[in-house]
Structures are given as structure tokens and as C-alpha cells.
Amino acid sequence: MSKKVLITRIIPAIANELLTQAGFEVSVWEGTGAMTRAELIERARQADALISLGANKIDTHFFSACGHLDIIAQFAVGYDNIDVDEATKRGIPIGNTPDVLSDATADVAFGLMIVVSRKMFYLHNTIAKGEWKQFEPLKNLGIELYGKTLGIFGMGRIGSVMAQRCKGAYNMKIIYNNRNRNEAAEKRLGAQWVSFDELLQQSDVLSVHSVLSAETRGLFDKNAYAKMKRSAIFINTSRGGVHNEQDLIEALQTQTIWGAGLDVTNPEPMQSTNPLLSMPNVAVLPHIGSATVEARNGMARLAAENIIEFYKSGNVPYCVNPEVLKRSKHE
Ligand code: GLV
Numbered sequence: 001m002s003k004k005v006l007i008t009r010i011i012p013a014i015a016n017e018l019l020t021q022a023g024f025e026v027s028v029w030e031g032t033g034a035m036t037r038a039e040l041i042e043r044a045r046q047a048d049a050l051i052s053l054g055a056n057k058i059d060t061h062f063f064s065a066c067g068h069l070d071i072i073a074q075f076a077v078g079y080d081n082i083d084v085d086e087a088t089k090r091g092i093p094i095g096n097t098p099d100v101l102s103d104a105t106a107d108v109a110f111g112l113m114i115v116v117s118r119k120m121f122y123l124h125n126t127i128a129k130g131e132w133k134q135f136e137p138l139k140n141l142g143i144e145l146y147g148k149t150l151g152i153f154g155m156g157r158i159g160s161v162m163a164q165r166c167k168g169a170y171n172m173k174i175i176y177n178n179r180n181r182n183e184a185a186e187k188r189l190g191a192q193w194v195s196f197d198e199l200l201q202q203s204d205v206l207s208v209h210s211v212l213s214a215e216t217r218g219l220f221d222k223n224a225y226a227k228m229k230r231s232a233i234f235i236n237t238s239r240g241g242v243h244n245e246q247d248l249i250e251a252l253q254t255q256t257i258w259g260a261g262l263d264v265t266n267p268e269p270m271q272s273t274n275p276l277l278s279m280p281n282v283a284v285l286p287h288i289g290s291a292t293v294e295a296r297n298g299m300a301r302l303a304a305e306n307i308i309e310f311y312k313s314g315n316v317p318y319c320v321n322p323e324v325l326k327r328s329k330h331e
Contacts, residue, residue: 003070005307006047008035008056011075015051015300022308024049041065049310051075051303058082063090071316073306075299076290077101077158079320080212080239088321095306095316098157100298105263105289106161109207109237112261113166115283116233117205118142119259122280143231143258145170151203152176152191154210154238158289160185162207175202178210200227205235212239220244225251233259233281237289240266249275252282263289 005019007028019026029035029043034055044050044066051073052058058072063086073095074082087094115121119142126132150166152159155176166172167189174191176182177199185191194202206228210216220234220243228234234257236243245266251257259281265274268287276282290296302318310316314325 003048003311004046005049005051006043007051008040008043009053009075011051011053011303012297012300014297015075015304018301018304018308024307037062044069049073049307051307052082054078054081056081058087060086063087063092067092071095071307071310073303073316075303078211078239080241084321088324091324093310093316093322093324094320095303095310095318096320097299097302098318100302101290101295102157102161104292104295105158105237106165108263108285108289109158109162109209109235109261110165110169112235112237112263112283112285113145113205113207113233116235116259116261116281117145119280121283122278145172145205147171147173148204149173149175149202151194151199151206152178153196153199153206153208154178155182155185155191156209158237159207159209160189162209163189163191166205172205175199197227200224201229203232204229205233207235208238208242210238210242212241216242218242218244220248222247222250225256228257230255230258232257233261235261237263240264240268245274245276252276252279263287 002023002025004025007015007026010028010030016026016028037057040056041062049071050069054076058081060083067090069092071093075097077096077098079094079096082094084094119140123140150163150172152163155178163174163185167174174189175194176191177194177196181193225247248260252260261283263285264287265284270284276284290299306316306318316325319325
């Protein structure tokens with residue numbers, strides 16, 4: 001009997017095509033938003049494998065109802081919506097979709113850095129509101145990026161691409177903080193590992209590319225902003241939970257730091273009344289890091305391939321808990 005795969009949201013067709021060609025029975029949740037918890041559990045109960053999205057809460061409650069699943073393939077590189085420890089305990093591999101979205105996401109971080117440094121979104125809005133009257137010699141001044149210091153928090157795939165962009169475009173000095181040293185980035189980009197405090201103190205632009213975990217939740221708070229340069233720009237394209245948004249608002253209002261560019265907020269969506277949206281030195285985007293045709297097609301392909309390969313060989317090409325593969329239920 002063919003295995004049943006539930007895709008929890010409409011994603012690029014390639015996922016469905018690859019799975020169908022490989023003999024899987026695919027069902028797709030066709031609602032306009034994310035499934036509710038109850039809908040997810042009800043539908044996942046009838047499936048063998050899942051392609052999940054970040055909006056699906058895959059926690060102990062979910063696993064107690066759907067512990068029968070063979071594999072969960074996340075349509076994202078981040079997987080903070082999934083209790084990976086619980087999946088591992090139950091021997092369920094969790095796949096994700098790295099690499100294919102690194103260029104797209106680094107572009108958003110790079111773009112936000114430029115947009116903030118020249119107040120572009122804010123100034124665009126002044127024209128739209130009919131407020132721009134004439135060239136102003138002493139107004140609307142931004143800051144230049146050439147030769148400045150870029151601090152990367154989380155020097156993984158996306159952080160490395162962002163660093164490469166900044167080095168190539170602006171000959172920026174690259175410093176980084178990461179749990180492990182990234183020797184490839186050190187060799188290729190001259191990147192220098194620094195402590196977290198040194199990262200805060202020395203960065204002209206500080207760009208966050210880490211995972212959201214118990215260690216990183218709320219890490220960029222009042223204390224962190226207080227250690228940064230008054231001229232610093234804070235960029236976050238990873239997860240909104242890594243920064244404390246109220247503290248960020250205050251740091252910008254009190255000019256503790258100069259500006260901020262966010263593709264991720266806390267919560268999402270950000271409320272339209274949030275003071276960040278009317279600050280000149282701030283740019284906010286609606287979590288579009290991976291939103292290119294190329295990246296989303298690549299993510300759909302990888303999610304499908306993670307499932308297909310798992311049933312074929314027991315291997316999951318991109319697996320966040322590979323230790324379960326040795327003791328998979330399917331061996
Ligand atoms: C998007 O946020 C992702 O984790 O892929």
C-alpha cells in the first residue's frame with residue numbers, strides 16, 4: 001500500500017509532483033491560512049509522513065496524538081516550531097531545507113542594511129504622503145557602509161552568504177560569534193571569531209542569523225543594545241524571538257543604537273500601530289527571507305526528497321536529528 005503524505009499548506013507543485021511520481025498518496029491542506037491544532041492532528045492521524053510549515057505547532061501534545069508518523073519534513077530551514085527532542089525520543093526524523101534559501105535570505109539582510117542606512121522606506125513614505133518638498137542639504141542624511149565592521153551572530157550558511165555580500169560590496173571587516181568556529185568563513189572572508197560582548201561592542205552593523213533556541217531567545221535585549229555602538233544598525237532575518245522587541249523600540253527611541261532592519265518580528269504579524277513602523281531609521285518586512293520563486297521551489301523539492309529518500313534508503317538528506325536514522329522504525 002502506498003504511503004500517505006500530508007502537506008499542511010499549498011506549496012510549489014514540485015513537491016506534490018515528485019511525491020506522486022514516486023508512488024506516494026499525497027493530500028494537501030487547501031485552506032487559506034495555517035491549519036488549527038485540531039485540524040492538523042485530525043489530518044496527520046491519517047498520514048504516514050508530513051510536510052510541515054513553521055506555523056504548525058509540532059509539540060508534545062501533537063506527538064502524543066501523532067506519534068505514529070514515520071517522518072516530518074519541514075518546508076523551512078528553521079524548525080523552532082518542532083519539539084525535536086520529543087521527535088528524537090520517538091525515533092521520528094525531522095528534515096529541513098537549508099542551502100536553497102541562503103542567497104534569498106542573505107539578500108533580504110543585505111537589502112535591509114542598505115535601506116536602513118539611508119532611511120529609504122521612511123523617505124519613500126514621506127513622498128507618498130506628500131511631505132517631501134525640496135532637496136535638503138542637511139536633512140535625510142544616512143550613513144555609509146564602506147569599510148565598516150559587520151558582526152554576524154550565527155555564522156552558518158546564511159550568515160556566511162551575508163558576510164560574503166558585505167565583504168564584496170563594501171569591503172567590510174567581518175567579525176562573528178557562533179557556538180563553533182567557522183574555519184571556512186575565517187579563511188575565505190578573513191572573518192574573526194569574537195565573544196558575544198565584543199560582537200556587540202565592535203559591530204557597525206550586527207546581523208542575526210542564528211536559530212531560535214532556549215539559548216538565543218530574547219538574547220538581544222536592553223542589556224545587549226546598551227553595549228552596542230550608538231551608530232550601530234541591528235538586522236534580524238532569523239526569528240523574531242531572538243530579539244526583545246519592546247527593548248529594541250526603547251533602544252531606538254533613546255538613540256542607544258542608530259537603526260534596525262527586521263524581516264522577522266515578535267509577534268508575527270507585527271501590529272500596524274507598532275512605533276517601529278514610523279521610525280525613520282527602521283525598515284520592517286513581513287518574513288520574506290525565502291520568498292523567491294527559486295528558493296521556494298528548492299524548498300519544496302528538498303522537502304519531498306527528504307521523504308522519498310527516507311522510504312527508499314532510510315537516509316534523510318537534510319536531517320536535523322540524524323541520530324534517529326540509525327535506529328529508524330524502518331530498518
Ligand atoms: C524561514 O523562515 C525558514 O526557516 O526557512
